[in-house]
Amino acid sequence: MTDIVATEIVLLDESLPLNEIDQGFYDAIKAEYGTACTEEFCIRLARAYRAEKKNRMGKTMAETKKIMDWRKQINANELLNTKLDQPELFSQCWPSMISGEDYYGHIVNYERLKDIQLDTFLSNFNLEQVLSHRAKHMERMHAEMNAVSKRVGRRIYKHICIFDLSGVGLKHLSPSVINFLKPIFDLGQIYYPESLFRMYLVNAPFVFWGTWKIISNFIDPETKEKIQIFKNAESFLVEARKARIPMTSIPKSLGGQSSGRMLDDTFVVGDCISPTQ
Template structure:
């Protein structure tokens, strides 16, 4: 894979562990040319940020290497970033209501799976939007979601890649549906739909595996219909499991990395939900995020010291990939 020194500044492995078509380190000459073509098209329109090879490849894969469609997706993403002032928000973002929000909707990263990817966990059974909106707002929840995507990209995934010795670009996601009954489903899917839309449109190719555990009665029937609408590659990533999910889940996530409440053995001091444990917290693998060290905001530079208090803490995003449609965040 050819790298462009103007944009490609990586301090972690850049070759994907499996030789999949269109993935870093496993490109055809045509795909490499399409990366160059996309970059030139974006440069000609004045875009200068996020033109590195790995980012462009994610947008190209999301659009089946149709350069024009990938360009449209990238441009729409940049417009959204500008409108939301995301680059300015990330280094200084604070979410003090997180612990209270977690009482209704826990969302957290916790260690890694057997492939070295970050494990991301959501528990949807306690969602009560009316109660949550007394603590925070829908806008702040979605802003926090976007910030956590940025922190997934850097520093979480780079740290995991360093530890694994190979490029890791995706997560292993566990979505616990326990308690999501018919009466609660509309509230759950109302927020999840907004979150999934954000992830599909602006953060493509971030889903490695998705385990839907404690799936309620009747869900499997719905899933058998829905998966017929999805790309076969996406379907292979999604595993719908009932209450007896532990055996299959533990085949992917080591018991010592899985919180005890899900059948693992991990009991972090203060609770796994708030620990944010993983390679991004281990001195040997962690590095300051690029947004943490040099971010230009409104003509002034935010340094590492200004952002150090934020680190990589916070809850995490619903992980879905671009290009798919589903009633739940099981898209990829």
């Protein structure tokens, strides 16, 4: 499979100025919170609830308050400089990496189910600890997106997630595990809205589909539209090429060329090379 040839970048919505309608929501958020929230945060929130038809302003301001209160509660602005409980063990139990960027500059986050040591994970971390680690994970991702934005000279605040379902078994799909994972799913949707560009679930076995009907109930409709499921890596690679994800940004375990950068306490923001270089 040949790689993607770089051409002039087509700007997506996130890289464009706010339209007149969205600008009103940005102004309302900025007026309420001022310098307590960044420009990128205000822009994301101004666009996040477009599907709300009845009272979009009420929804936007209520959700913004919820997020701001939560960020203050967990001291989110300092998370990258905070050492959490057992960081090495958490990274071993739930490894995650950035494998590169797509044509537009979206970073690609890759995780593989069979690398998640479920028993060790559940016996060593309570839900509060897990949520803290995953919040730090999201803060790293956003810091990296900010670094990419500065490098390429346009705003990028969305990412791609590739989740490899190889090795999924009944223990991963039990009601107790799913109920434990639900707040983790919610963390990204509720507290980091408008951050996901696309999610690919790859190597989905037959047993997964029944559980997906349950899991998908946790996911809001807009997010669900961004998720694509593939039975194998081969079919995913065909779609990845159409979506302009170069082979250099696809993990070797899926047939790509990337060894990735681990998203753990050794991670250095901005320490990367553009896939087009």
